[in-house]
Amino acid sequence: MGRRALFNLPNTMSLSRVVLALAFVLVSEPWDRIALIAVAGLTDFMDGWIARRKKTVSTAGALLDPIADRVFVFVAICAYLVEGQLTTGQYFVFLTRDLATAIGFLVAKVVPTLRPAVFRARMLGKIVTVLQMITLVAIILVPELTGIMILTIGLVSAASIVDYTIALWRGRARSRVA
Numbered sequence: 001m002g003r004r005a006l007f008n009l010p011n012t013m014s015l016s017r018v019v020l021a022l023a024f025v026l027v028s029e030p031w032d033r034i035a036l037i038a039v040a041g042l043t044d045f046m047d048g049w050i051a052r053r054k055k056t057v058s059t060a061g062a063l064l065d066p067i068a069d070r071v072f073v074f075v076a077i078c079a080y081l082v083e084g085q086l087t088t089g090q091y092f093v094f095l096t097r098d099l100a101t102a103i104g105f106l107v108a109k110v111v112p113t114l115r116p117a118v119f120r121a122r123m124l125g126k127i128v129t130v131l132q133m134i135t136l137v138a139i140i141l142v143p144e145l146t147g148i149m150i151l152t153i154g155l156v157s158a159a160s161i162v163d164y165t166i167a168l169w170r171g172r173a174r175s176r177v178a
Contacts, residue, residue, distance in 0.1 A: 011061045012018035013043045016070035021075035030140045033076075041133045042073045048076050066121070070098050073132050085139050094135070097157035101164060108168060122167060124160035131156060167171045 027033060028066045047065055051057045077094050080086040086094070135149040 008051075008056045008058070008061075009054075010047040010056055011058070011064050013047040013050070014061065014068040015066040016043055017072040017125060021072045024026065024072070025079050026074050033142055036136055037076070037133055037136045041130075044069055044129070070127055073098070073129075073136070076136050080136075080139055085143065086146070093150050093154040093157075094132065094155060097125065097160050100157075101125070102162045104161075105167065120167075122160065122163050123157060124163045128153060128156050128160050
């Protein structure tokens with residue numbers, strides 16, 4: 001893949017979330033952080049939309065997008081944990097789906113019968129990401145809702161983990177038939 005393909009507009013938008021994550025740590029004003037969360041959410045939506053519309057969908061983009069999402073969310077919740085806005089338990093519930101997905105990806109690459117299965121974005125995974133972004137804002141604006149928001153993330157994450165597992169298992173089964 002050429003440098004040009006890697007640094008197309010959608011991929012650059014994805015990578016911008018890493019810079020936004022750094023900025024999140026460097027600013028402390030609530031509205032500045034809300035603006036960063038909003039821009040991160042907007043770039044997450046726009047990068048995929050532009051890639052599909054301009055027909056610049058790429059393997060690199062398919063990897064960069066979720067990694068950039070995870071980096072932004074991880075850095076933000078680490079900042080909240082350090083600042084005392086999240087408990088350690090809430091922090092780990094926030095990360096449950098991300099940790100399970102990462103472990104599942106590694107297992108799928110190590111277990112020979114799972115290697116042919118393709119990881120793709122799933123609707124429940126996208127819903128978890130949206131809930132995470134909303135919760136990042138709620139922690140600032142309505143901290144009393146943090147507990148219920150994290151519980152919701154945990155429940156939808158559990159459903160997402162099951163959904164990804166079933167999809168991976170079905171993908172494995174289809175690849176054996178082919």
